[in-house]
Amino acid sequence: MFRIRAVESPADAITGLRKVWHRGARFAELVSEIDGAGHVARHEFSLFDDVVIWERGRGFLTGVTDAEGSTRGAAKVAFDLTSDPERVNRVAAALGTYKGRDRIIEHLKDLVTTTQQGQAPLQDLGVVTGSTRIPDDVRLVTPPAQRVLPYLLMGLGLMVVAVALAILVLR
Numbered sequence: 707m708f709r710i711r712a713v714e715s716p717a718d719a720i721t722g723l724r725k726v727w728h729r730g731a732r733f734a735e736l737v738s739e740i741d742g743a744g745h746v747a748r749h750e751f752s753l754f755d756d757v758v759i760w761e762r763g764r765g766f767l768t769g770v771t772d773a774e775g776s777t778r779g780a781a782k783v784a785f786d787l788t789s790d791p792e793r794v795n796r797v798a799a800a801l802g803t804y805k806g807r808d809r810i811i812e813h814l815k816d817l818v819t820t821t822q823q824g825q826a827p828l829q830d831l832g833v834v835t836g837s838t839r840i841p842d843d844v845r846l847v848t849p850p851a852q853r854v855l856p857y858l859l860m861g862l863g864l865m866v867v868a869v870a871l872a873i874l875v876l877r
Contacts, residue, residue, distance in 0.1 A: 712808065723747055726810055726835075734800060738810050744833040749814045753800050756793045757783050760817050765826050768793040794821055809834040 715725040728736040739748040749760045757769045769785035770793075786793070801815040813834045820827045 712810075717742065728808070728811060736811065736814065738814070738834075740810075740835055744835040746810070746813055746834055749817070751797060751814060753797055756796055757785075758793060758797045758818070760814065760827075763828055765789070765828050766794065766817075766821055789821075791822075794818060798822055 713727045715727075717724045722742045723739040726738045726740060728738075730736075733752070733754050735752045737750045738746055741747050745762070746760075747762050749758075751758045752771065755771045757771055759767045759769075761767070766789045767785060768790040769783040772782045772784070798815075798818045801811070801818060804811055804815065817827050
């Protein structure tokens with residue numbers, strides 16, 4: 707996975723879970739649910755039409771979507787009767803190329819590696835975030851309006867000058 711963009715939702719008022727969404731290039735998507743203590747409750751990873759879901763207390767579930775892309779929304783998932791090792795291997799290969807520092811992606815990568823080694827991890831492998839949010843160094847940061855406003859005004863000014871020059875030339 708590369709070209710990751712991470713987005714985080716506020717904690718759900720009922721469950722207390724926060725959703726952290728990662729989107730990579732070429733139909734790779736990871737949606738993780740994180741509890742108030744910073745532990746993963748669920749990972750849902752899709753890669754093309756392969757789907758791998760890990761839930762705390764249940765382990766891995768695999769399946770295939772009827773359309774590439776997000777497993778959330780309109781895509782339907784046909785789940786395998788048992789966890790498909792080939793799907794897990796493809797996910798492991800995709801995650802194996804990831805060299806970043808995101809602890810959530812690393813958590814899923816470690817769970818997949820542990821599964822490939824013949825173990826079935828039912829509990830998470832440690833804290834992946836603080837109790838309030840994902841780390842700033844992996845968060846998708848939107849520039850504040852104060853930094854963007856001068857550029858917008860400059861662009862608008864240039865357009866006004868261009869229109870004025872066009873009017874003068876066309877006379």
